[in-house]
C-alpha cells in the first residue's frame with residue numbers, strides 16, 4: 044500500500060483495480076464463531092502492495108494482523124472479499140475462486156516455518172520447489188539463491204552451524220525461491236533477543252534493498268515496524284485505521300488511538316464547538332475540526348519545552364504552569380514527568396536543556412501551537 048492510498052482520518056483506502064499491484068485485497072471479512080460470541084477478525088479490509096514495497100501490519104494482539112496474512116497466503120478461506128496476487132485473482136468469495144496456498148507463488152517467512160534442522164542449507168532452500176523440477180534445475184536455482192543472498196558456499200552446512208544472520212538469509216532464500224516478488228513475514232524475529240533482533244532488522248533492510256522483493260510483514264513491535272516499513276498499516280479490531288509511510292503516521296496520526304499506539308503522546312480531552320473551533324482545558328488552541336466532534340489535543344513529548352516559571356518566551360506557544368515531578372537522564376535526552384492540574388505530561392528534552400530544574404520545581408511547559416495535533420476520538 045502506498046502513501047497515495049493512505050486513508051484520511053480513519054477511512055480505509057479506496058483504490059481502483061490495478062494489475063501492477065503485487066497484492067490487492069478488497070472488502071475482506073473473516074469472523075470466528077465461538078460458542079457465545081462472534082469475533083470479527085477482519086471487518087472489511089482493503090490493502091494494496093506495490094512492487095518492491097514492504098507493508099508492515101502493526102496493531103495490538105488480536106487486531107487481525109495474522110488473519111490478514113493467512114488470508115493472503117491462502118491458509119484461510121474468508122466469507123467475503125477478493126484477493127489478487129500479481130494481477131491474478133487467488134480468492135473471490137463472489138466468484139467462488141480459491142487458489143490453494145502452494146499455487147499462489149508466495150514466499151513465506153513465518154516463525155512456525157523455521158529451517159529444518161536435519162536438512163542441509165541447500166535442501167532447506169530447495170524445499171518449496173515442486174518435485175517436478177529436474178535435479179539440475181533445482182541445483183541451479185538453489186545456487187542462484189545462495190549467491191544472491193550472500194551465503195554462497197554454505198549449501199552443505201546444517202542450520203545449527205550458521206549464525207543468526209546466516210540463518211535469516213537462508214530462510215529468506217527459501218521464501219524467495221517460491222516467489223521472486225512477494226514474501227509474507229509473520230513476526231519472523233520474535234524469538235530472538237533484542238540486540239540480535241536489531242542486527243537482523245538492519246540486515247533484512249539491506250537484503251530487501253538488494254533483492255527488491257515486496258512483502259507484507261506482521262509485527263506488534265513498534266520500533267521494528269517503524270524501521271522496516273515503507274508503508275505502515277495500523278490496525279484496530281479487524282480494520283485498517285491508517286496506512287501511510289511511518290514518518291507520516293507519527294507526524295499526523297489519523298486519530299487518538301494511532302497517536303497513542305505509534306510513539307508516545309500527551310493528550311487532553313477536547314471537543315469542537317458548533318463553529319468548529321476546538322476547545323480544551325489548555326485554552327484557545329487555534330485548531331478546527333468538524334463541528335460537534337470529540338477527540339483530544341495531543342503533543343509529542345519531544346515538542347514540549349520546559350522552563351522555570353515566569354521566564355519570558357517569544358515563541359507562538361501555549362504556556363501551561365506545571366510542577367516537575369521527576370526527571371531521568373537517558374544519555375542524549377532528558378525525560379521529564381510533569382503534572383499540570385490533574386494531567387500528567389511527559390517531556391523529552393535534548394541533553395543540556397532544563398538540567399538546572401529539580402523535582403518539585405514550579406515550571407512552565409511551552410507547547411508550540413504548530414506542534415499541537417487534533418486527534419479525533
Ligand SMILES: Nc1ncnc2c1ncn2[C@@H]1O[C@H](COP(=O)(O)OP(=O)(O)OP(=O)(O)O)[C@@H](O)[C@H]1O
Pocket residue numbers: 075076082083084102103104105106107108109110111263
Ligand atoms: N482459529 C481461530 N479460532 C477462533 N478465533 C480466532 C482464530 N484465529 C484468530 N482468532 C481470533 O481472531 C482475532 C484476530 O486474531 P489474529 O491472530 O489475526 O490477531 P493478531 O493481530 O495477529 O494478534 P497477535 O499479535 O496476538 O498475533 C483474535 O480475536 C483471535 O482471538
